[in-house]
Amino acid sequence: MIASITANLPVFVVIAPLFVAFVLPTFARRMRLVEGLVIFVETLGLVGAGYLASIVLRQKGIPIIYQLGGWPAPWGIELEAGSLGVFFLLVIAGVSLPVSLFAKGNLTEEVGSKERVARFYVLYLLLGGALAGMAVTNDLFNVFVLVEVATLSCCGLVSARNHPRAAEAAFTYLIMATLGSTLVLGGIGFLYMVTGHLNMGFASQELGRIWQDYPHVVWMAVSFILVGFGVKSAIFPLHVWLPDAHSTAPSPASAILSGLAVKGYLICLLKFLYSVFGPELMQKFAVHRILALVGAVAIIAGSVLALTQEELKRRLAYSTVAQVGYIILGFGLVNTKGLTGTLFYLASHAVIKSTLFLAAGAMLAATGKKNVRELAGVGRKMPITMAAFTVGSLGLIGIPLFSGFIGKWYLLLGSLEAGNILSVAVIIAGSVLCAAYLLPVIRGAYFEPGPEEDWKDPGLPQKIALILLVAAIVILGVVPGPFLELAKRAAAELLALQ
């Protein structure tokens, strides 16, 4: 029994949340059971991801290959739980468990009746399952299907808030994201037409052999996939849907959308770029230059746009655009240090941004005030929420001892190794700008007099969720140990594929 569970663990971490999601609508009215099941399955996911990570670490980075239906690689679909896969699985489980704790008993205000809350949870679990699938999949077309599940559930989560503006944001998001996935499907089509394989490993091998016969096709495939995932993960000029969608969604949904969904698409892009095209081909087509440039522009532009926002949630949403820039910049540094940095930064941004969005959501729920200026004095009345917000901000700026620092440090080392002085300057400038748009919030909350109103910290599950996330930020910053090890292994694996 135990042996069959561990042998099938790579597929169980994907289907466990999905199975729970299927049965939830049939007892939508029993709220406590629904919430309990969601938290239970998220905990199981964390345990499973941790176990897989321990196996991969013990195997010195040899990936666990799982053949679905027993069909070997070029014919069937293959799951690969390598260092990159389990790294992202850990991030997913580590973020979605606190977020579902935060949502416990807290959603009726923003979402509506019990049935709607149950459907919200179903969409939430489906998104979690799709993201876990993206982490372990090794098949081109499977990526497209998973991306569609994630897109639809993201848009559903945005429109779960019963408000016309939410519907409008969801429509823009849906149209843009579908445009993106159509482009991704086109890119997959070009790749399949010239290689004849859908498995990433086989397609990569074949592509290395025949790319000279079809240079334009390969170039078109790269650009389709880059633009497609660029729309979905809000790389700077294609980010127009993000601020509306992420700021109008219910708070737990904003946290999961900004923290995880965007990262899922970035992981898919990383897999396409490094596992399918491979570092060598990327350098031949100068894709890494484009990525570094786009990332640099995104960091500066996103931060400046965030500075101009008055609404707290919108400011955080624009900050996501800037932070995605760091990750894209890291994709463009084709060396181990840069990739380690970008992966670690991806994980730490997932944790930090969920903390910030959840804290902002708690403040919004308690005070009813949206704008930064109106939140003066909130720090003394809601100590735990504001403390979490402060730790998150410091982590995002990149203060040592918090998780953002290590990611940025490795990114700096990688840029120096690549001899890219521009990106060194941009990374430091981005940190300064980040401080410029987050520190005023903290200053206002602690050091300015606020109105005499009775604002309170949220309930116990919400507090536990925030404390868990803050603990994750500090632990990742102080003892990154095995996590950094996984990131390093993943980076080495991605680069060694050439």
Added chain:
Amino acid sequence: MRDFILKRVAAIILPFICIYGFYVILHGHVSPGGSFAGGIIVGLSFIAYSTIYGIEKGRVKLPEKVLTWTESYGTLWYGIMGMVGIVKGAPFLANKLAGVDLGAPGALSSGGLISLIGLGVGIRVASTMVTLFFTMMEEES
């Protein structure tokens, strides 16, 4: 709609459309077509019934609870069929490897789990179409 001719014709035709849908679902593995096409035909027969006889009567034929259950458990059915492989010691969604009898080629019972999965998917697609239609129509009124 109160058209007498339409109602009489529908009363004769709709059962056959529904049965034809199930035929397409069940013969998906031996002939063109399959669970998606068949499921949509089955769903359409109910949608046509509701447009001709009125949405309330359609609701009586397929109450919301039934639709929720077919939705949820139709999707779960796929997963359960996948678990057969794991129970038999083969990977998830295994068919031949799980030791299922594949049957004589061309027979309705051939293909092992394929026809069972197809049936589940077909019912699920039908209920999706009907749910989408009901939700949108009720919002209009």
Added chain:
Amino acid sequence: MRIRNLLFLLLALLAAYGMLIVAAELPPYGMPANPIHNQVAERYVNKALDDTGVLNMVTAIVLDYRAYDTMFETIVLFTATLAVVITLKSRKREGEQ
């Protein structure tokens, strides 16, 4: 507005030119020697009956070789239904039930 549309048209024509070059470069249409008809497709065509016991190869791929994709395909439908219901069923109507 008119100028913006003209700009889009120009951009689209430029992109169309690029894509036509790609279309010309793709393997010639309908030839059995194309890279797409490699050992993967051969196995599906020749061994589908032995492997799965069904006559319709498309069904064999959809529901057996790549059944995992189809599972997610039904999940996409499931997600769409839930999203439609959560968008359209308003708070008031459900309170009445």
Added chain:
Amino acid sequence: MKVLLEKLLVNYPYVAAVILFMIGALTVLTRSNLFKKLLGINIMESAIFLMFVAGGNIRGGAAPILGEVNPKSVYINPLPSALMLTGIVVSVSVTAFALALIVRLYKSYGTTDARRISQLRDEVTER
């Protein structure tokens, strides 16, 4: 140029896919009516489906179902057809959800024009 045209003549289904793709993309980008945007997306997806299915075809090949045709002819590649079956279902789901959102927006704002909706929204926030 002549070589390009000759090759395009051979690859005529792909040319059709390019034209469809561009029609769809222009519709999405230039029309402000939400329905038309949705239709544009659908046309773009059809273009991609056409490209896939045409890629899997063999001239004079038979449909990939055993026992229906004379055994001499070759079967076409069944994989793209199977993939596009999935793609079509995905496209149907997206269309359904987008239609639901349009219905919701029409109920709130009384119009399906994107520009008009953003005007109305600004008026609401100003008040």
